[in-house]
Amino acid sequence: GENVEQHPSTLSVQEGDSAVIKCTYSDSASNYFPWYKQELGKGPQLIIDIRSNVGEKKDQRIAVTLNKTAKHFSLHITETQPEDSAVYFCAASRGGNNRLAFGKGNQVVVIP
C-alpha cells in the first residue's frame, strides 16, 4: 500500500519567516495530495490540496508544490504567524475509493 513520509518531524520558525514541509510518497499511481492542520484537541482541518494534473496551487499565504517524478510534495507557508503553530499532516490517495494514507505529522512552532 501507499507509504507517506514527512520531514522534518519538528520545525521552529520565527514569526514572519517562511516554513516548508516536505512529504514523500511511494505509490506512483497516487493522484490526490491534501494537507491538513491539526490543533490540540481538534480534528484535522483541510487547508489545501492538489491533484496530479497540476504542479502548484496557492491560497493566500499557503502553497503546495508537487513533483511527480521525484514523488514528493511540499507545503509552503509564508509570513508565518503564531496561529500557524500546529501539527501538519500530508496524505496521498490513488483516487478510486479515495483511501487516504497519512504521514506521521510535522509539529510547526512559530516563535513570536
Added chain:
Amino acid sequence: EAGVAQSPRYKIIEKRQSVAFWCNPISGHATLYWYQQILGQGPKLLIQFQNNGVVDDSQLPKDRFSAERLKGVDSTLKIQPAKLEDSAVYLCASSLEWDQPQHFGDGTRLSIL
C-alpha cells in the same frame, strides 16, 4: 455550514468493556469515514461508507469493531470488548462524494484503563 458532529468528546472505560461513538456528517455528504488516530501518528482509515453501504472495511478489526450507517446519514462505531491498544482518538470524516475532499470532526478521545 455545520461541520461534522461527534459525541462523546471523551470516554474512559476499563478493558473488556464496550463503547460506542456517534457521528453526524455534514448535511448532504454521501461518503462517511471512521479513522483511528493513535498519539503521535496520522489518522488510519477503519471503514468507509458510501450512503448506507460499506465501501472499504479492510483495516477494521472485525473481531471487536463494528460500524453501521443504517439510514445513510449518521453513523455509529462500536468496540466490544475494548483492549488497552484501542486507546486513541476516533475521528469521523465526511465528503460530498467519494472523490471529494474529506472534512473531519473533532473526534472522541478514548482511554482504556
